[in-house]
Amino acid sequence: MRGELVxxxxxxxxxxxxxxxxxxxxxxxxxxxxxxxxVVGSIYAEAEKITRDVVTKNSGKKVDLDKKLDDILTSKYxxxxxxxxxxxxxxxxxxxxxxxxxxxxxNLFFGIxxxxxxxxxxxxxxxxxxxxxxxxIYRTLAWVISVMLPPMAIFFPLFTFLEDLGYLPRVAFxxxxxxxxxxxxxxxxxxxxxxxxCNAAGIIACRIIESPRERLIAMITNNFVPCNGxxxxxxALSTIFLSGLVAAQFSNLAASLLVSVLVLFSIIxxxxxxxxxxxxxxxxxxxxxxxxxxxxxxxxxxxxxYTSIIxxxxxxxGRAIAIAAPAGxxxxxxxxxxxxxxxxxxxxxxxxxxxxxxxxxxxxILMAFILGFPxxxxxxxILIMSYMAEGAMLELDSIQAMKELFVDNGWTWLTTLNFxxxxxxxxxxxxxxxxxxxxxxxxKWTLLSAIIPTVxxxxxxxxxxxxxxxxx
Amino acid sequence: xxLTCKTCPKIALNQNFNIxxxxxNELVIALAGNxxxxxxxxxxxxxxxxxxxxxxxxxxxxxxxxxxxxxxxKFILVDLPGTYSLLANSVEEQVARDFICFGKPxxxxxxxxxxxxxxxxxxxxxxxxxxxxxxxCVNLMDExxxxxxxxxxxxxxxxxxxxxxxxxxxxxxxxxxLMNKTYNIAIGIETTSPKQIEYPKIIEDKIDKISEKxxxxxxxxxxxxxxxxxxxxxxxxxxxxxxxFALDREDAYNEGGTCIYGY
Numbered sequence: 001m002r003g004e005l006v007x008x009x010x011x012x013x014x015x016x017x018x019x020x021x022x023x024x025x026x027x028x029x030x031x032x033x034x035x036x037x038x039v040v041g042s043i044y045a046e047a048e049k050i051t052r053d054v055v056t057k058n059s060g061k062k063v064d065l066d067k068k069l070d071d072i073l074t075s076k077y078x079x080x081x082x083x084x085x086x087x088x089x090x091x092x093x094x095x096x097x098x099x100x101x102x103x104x105x106x107n108l109f110f111g112i113x114x115x116x117x118x119x120x121x122x123x124x125x126x127x128x129x130x131x132x133x134x135x136x137i138y139r140t141l142a143w144v145i146s147v148m149l150p151p152m153a154i155f156f157p158l159f160t161f162l163e164d165l166g167y168l169p170r171v172a173f174x175x176x177x178x179x180x181x182x183x184x185x186x187x188x189x190x191x192x193x194x195x196x197x198c199n200a201a202g203i204i205a206c207r208i209i210e211s212p213r214e215r216l217i218a219m220i221t222n223n224f225v226p227c228n229g230x231x232x233x234x235x236a237l238s239t240i241f242l243s244g245l246v247a248a249q250f251s252n253l254a255a256s257l258l259v260s261v262l263v264l265f266s267i268i269x270x271x272x273x274x275x276x277x278x279x280x281x282x283x284x285x286x287x288x289x290x291x292x293x294x295x296x297x298x299x300x301x302x303x304x305x306y307t308s309i310i311x312x313x314x315x316x317x318g319r320a321i322a323i324a325a326p327a328g329x330x331x332x333x334x335x336x337x338x339x340x341x342x343x344x345x346x347x348x349x350x351x352x353x354x355x356x357x358x359x360x361x362x363x364x365i366l367m368a369f370i371l372g373f374p375x376x377x378x379x380x381x382i383l384i385m386s387y388m389a390e391g392a393m394l395e396l397d398s399i400q401a402m403k404e405l406f407v408d409n410g411w412t413w414l415t416t417l418n419f420x421x422x423x424x425x426x427x428x429x430x431x432x433x434x435x436x437x438x439x440x441x442x443x444k445w446t447l448l449s450a451i452i453p454t455v456x457x458x459x460x461x462x463x464x465x466x467x468x469x470x471x472x
Numbered sequence: 473x474x475l476t477c478k479t480c481p482k483i484a485l486n487q488n489f490n491i492x493x494x495x496x497n498e499l500v501i502a503l504a505g506n507x508x509x510x511x512x513x514x515x516x517x518x519x520x521x522x523x524x525x526x527x528x529x530x531x532x533x534x535x536x537x538x539x540x541x542x543x544x545x546k547f548i549l550v551d552l553p554g555t556y557s558l559l560a561n562s563v564e565e566q567v568a569r570d571f572i573c574f575g576k577p578x579x580x581x582x583x584x585x586x587x588x589x590x591x592x593x594x595x596x597x598x599x600x601x602x603x604x605x606x607x608x609c610v611n612l613m614d615e616x617x618x619x620x621x622x623x624x625x626x627x628x629x630x631x632x633x634x635x636x637x638x639x640x641x642x643x644x645x646x647x648x649x650l651m652n653k654t655y656n657i658a659i660g661i662e663t664t665s666p667k668q669i670e671y672p673k674i675i676e677d678k679i680d681k682i683s684e685k686x687x688x689x690x691x692x693x694x695x696x697x698x699x700x701x702x703x704x705x706x707x708x709x710x711x712x713x714x715x716x717f718a719l720d721r722e723d724a725y726n727e728g729g730t731c732i733y734g735y
Contacts (some may be wrong), residue, residue, distance in 0.1 A: 019688045023703060023711060032706025035675065039705060040559075042671050047593035054628040055589055058620030210563055 066296055070170065074293075079174045084260060086167075090158045092256035095235055098150035099252075105149065109142035128336075136332035137325050139388070143381045148232040149317060155231060156308035159197075164299035168193055173293060175267070182271045183278025185214035188221075192270060195222045196263075198229075199428055200435040207439070213282045217274050219436055220449045223428040224270040224456075226263065229376040230423050234259050236380065237423075240403045241416040266424045273456060327371060327378055331385045345386055359458055360418040360465030362410065369422065374430045379423070414468050418461050425457030489528070489575050491537075491548065498546045499658045502572055504599060505583035506592050507554030510611045512536075513641040514583050515551045518651065523549075528567050535567075542651045545659070550577065556591075558598045560702070560709045572602055573695070574717035578658040581650065583609045586616035586623050586638070600634065600666035602698045607653045608636045614643070633665040678704055689714070 072078050113134065120130045162168060175189035187209050195202030202222040209215040226234055238258040239251065246254045334345040342350075349363030356366045364386045372379035384402065387409050406416070427450040428436070437446040491500060505511045515523070519538025528535050536551040552571055553564035560566040572580055582599055584592035589610070599606055610623055629636040635653040639646030656662035670676070682700035694714070702710040 019685055020711060020715065023682070023685060032704065035678070036559075036705040038672060038675055039701060042669055042675075043594055043597050046597055046669050047590050050593055050628070050631050051590040053631060054624040056622045056624075058622070 069296060070293060073167070073170045074173050079170075083171060083174060084264065086162065087263060088256050088260040090155065090162075090256075091235065091259040092253060093158060094151050094155040095239060095255050095259075096252045097154045098235075101150040101153075102146055105146035106142065109146055113138060113142065131336065132329055132332050135388075136328040136385075140328035140331075140378075140381050140385055141321055141325060143384055145317065145321070148377065149313070151232045151235050152228070152313045152317065153309065155235075156228070156313050157304055160304045160308040161299050164304055166293075166296045169293050178271055179274065182275040184217045184221075184274040185209045185211065188214070188218040188274065191218050191222060192225055192267070195225045195227060197227065199223050199225075199227045199432040202227075203432060203435045203439055213278075216440060216445060217277050217282055219440060220277065220445065220452055221270045221273050223432060223449065223453050224273060224425060225266045226424055227376065229429065231259075232377070233380045233423050234262060234420055236402070237416055237420050238262070240406065241413060241420070243400075243403060245413065262420060262424060269425065269456065269460075273452065327374070327382060328385060331371070331382060335386065349386070358465070359422075359461035360414050360468070361422065361461070362415070364409070365415075365419060365422075369426055372429075373427070376423070376429045414465060418465060421460055421464070422457050425453050425460060427451075427454045489550075489571060491550070491575075497544065498548055499578040500575070501547050501549050501654060501658065502552055502575070502577040502580040503549055503583065504552045504568055504572065504580055504595065505554060505609075506556055506585065506595060509554070509583050509585040509592065510641050511551065511554055511583045514581075514609060514611060514639065514647070514650075515549060517641050517644055517647055519549055533564055533567050540651070542655050545655065547651075547654070547658075550575075555595065557595055558602070559705065560707050566709055566713070570713050570717065572599060573698070574713065576603075577605070579605045579607060579654050581607050581609055581654060583611050586610045586612050587619055587621055589623060596632070597669060600632065601668065601701070602695055604634075604664050604666050605657055606634050606664060606666065607650065607657055608632065608634055609639055609646075609650055610636060611639050611641050613638050613646075614640045631667065633667045635662065635664065675701075675704065 073082060116134055116138065117130075120134065169190075172187075172189040172193055175192070176186035179186050179188045188206075190208070191202050191205045193202075194205045199222050202225075203219050206215050206218045206222070209218055235255070238255040242251050242254045242258060331345070334348070335343050337344050339347065345364075345367065349367050351363065352366045353363035356363050365383060368379050368383035368386060371382050384405065387405055427433070433446060433450060436449050437443070440446065503511060503515055515536065515538065518540050520540070522540065523536055523538030525534060525536045527533065533553050535553075538549050538551075540547050540549065550571065552568040555562070555565045555568050558565060558569040558572070560569055571577070580599055580603055582596050584596060596608060608628070610625065610628070613623070616623060623638070625636050625638050635657065637646055637650045637653055639650060641647065653662070657664065671679070679697055679700045682703055683696040686694060686696040686699055699710060699714070
């Protein structure tokens with residue numbers, strides 16, 4: 001019930017006041033819900049009966065097909081498995097498809113780097129300038145482009161394809177019930193789906209939720225699902241994670257399955273945190289809404305390619321490059337300015353090490369997440385830079401080389417898993433936080449939106465790490 | 473000047489919705505219906521350039537109003553937010569409900585989409601429970617025809633017990649008849665007998681009980697059956713609205729300062 005009623009009447013209206021008070025007693029949520037279902041049911045039955053009498057369809061083939069599709073895609077039993085399957089297929093195509101171009105790109109960039117190095121030698125460039133420009137900026141950019149571009153160029157068109165087909169509203173429809181059960185607004189399923197694209201966009205989309213309570217829940221939990229900036233990291237790491245565990249011919253399949261499971265897990269955590277919030281700080285009852293399922297459309301291939309390549313791939317990559325380049329310089333300085341015989345990066349990493357160890361990461365990883373605050377895309381490149389600056393000048397190559405680099409730095413399957421989970425659950429990127437601040441106007445909730453995911457991540461990692469160390 | 477408007481309850485109620493009537497020849501018409509059914513097209517076709525937009529008092533929901541003249545009357549057309557129901561699930565639905573329930577427009581035109589009549593009929597049936605001053609406009613007849621959907625207008629009229637007009641608002645077709653029916657209903661030359669939904673006994677019993685209580689405050693200003701139904705469904709906003717719009721209160725009537733009615 002929303003707030004208390006205030007009666008402004010005079011004493012002669014006492015009678016009315018009493019009646020109003022007694023009417024309040026009829027408001028009993030549990031019972032009302034059942035009665036409402038009966039009332040709405042009667043109205044729907046009547047509408048259906050009248051329609052049968054007055055409407056005749058000659059060739060409603062398209063409508064029928066739509067309806068049949070909807071029956072399958074939004075059914076209680078087949079809806080979720082199909083959702084999961086589609087997600088898996090998309091990741092599988094992405095992983096399989098991006099292996100080769102990734103390798104080609106990195107070979108190309110490595111070739112260019114050799115020439116650049118020759119040229120720098122020829123020009124007698126001072127060592128520090130060479131370090132900043134080539135080892136700092138150029139390598140970072142090369143990593144970002146060769147590791148991230150191919151998966152993005154494949155994943156985004158596929159995702160846009162589903163969007164264009166009209167499948168995403170069906171996903172929202174499937175998830176609506178779960179969000180209601182979590183005490184949140186059904187529309188949160190929509191804002192969460194947008195979050196898969198970009199969390200900042202998802203948070204702006206939360207405007208569609210009217211109740212301030214439910215809007216806050218949706219905003220705080222939006223960051224729990226991975227955005228476009230984090231998918232490439234997840235995809236790359238899942239391939240690494242499984243390359244040693246599963247037979248080679250199944251590794252792509254297993255990797256796509258793993259990413260799907262991670263996405264599913266992120267949705268579950270979103271629901272759990274929403275539920276927790278609606279039971280504690282943001283108590284209240286969910287309000288209902290009407291979701292219109294648009295007709296299925298034939299996707300326009302040209303438009304798909306355009307939006308996914310220009311709007312998404314180039315945008316995300318551009319942002320990554322714009323931030324990775326200066327970050328590259330900063331990392332290079334951090335790794336090369338020595339205080340007391342050790343670099344600043346080492347000092348910071350060493351400082352974070354004890355805590356990082358508790359949750360199964362290492363100091364460099366935590367540093368990478370902190371330095372990657374401006375954009376999630378660059379967490380992995382920063383980490384690679386930190387490791388490489390450490391000494392072993394690894395020549396950049398495929399994902400396999402990345403794996404070797406990580407293993408050399410003491411990674412185990414547990415580290416990889418924890419890294420992936422922490423990618424899902426940590427503070428939102430700078431843009432997202434700034435958007436939250438602008439949308440809710442409260443410092444407190446903005447701060448909480450950063451703290452809640454981080455704490456959740458730390459708890460999850462801690463449990464997994466301690467459990468794994470105890471069992472193995 | 474500071475008249476209490478007990479003598480002109482309708483005006484006082486309209487005052488809550490910021491509608492200023494100039495004389496007796498003006499009639500207030502509400503335009504309701506689902507989103508995306510061409511409601512705005514109907515609105516624009518009827519009012520032309522004589523419209524202005526604003527917000528509902530105290531709400532972030534925008535509202536549009538316009539006038540048109542038909543025969544000897546001037547009609548003020550109020551475009552309600554497009555909603556799927558009147559169950560006050562959202563601010564839009566609450567605004568639409570409050571206007572029809574407490575603003576008491578002279579007629580409510582419900583615009584529907586001929587291509588998906590079934591979904592659209594829900595709000596029609598709900599409004600029919602609330603008022604008998606209602607005209608149904610089945611729009612997008614051309615699109616329905618293209619999709620091979622035929623709507624039997626005569627039969628629909630019989631089933632519902634209210635006037636039904638088929639229109640293609642985009643091409644201006646059927647609008648004259650719509651204005652004509654609206655005129656007839658508004659000034660009472662034509663009456664309707666909206667079909668009422670009969671609910672299972674468990675509901676009907678409860679309706680009777682609550683209605684009885686409501687008699688004490690309604691004094692014929694409320695459709696008690698309808699309000700009882702909303703309360704049964706646990707709609708707390710209904711009580712707020714009754715408190716705001718329908719109680720005998722000096723301050724309620726004087727809220728807007730002087731009575732806009734004139735003198």
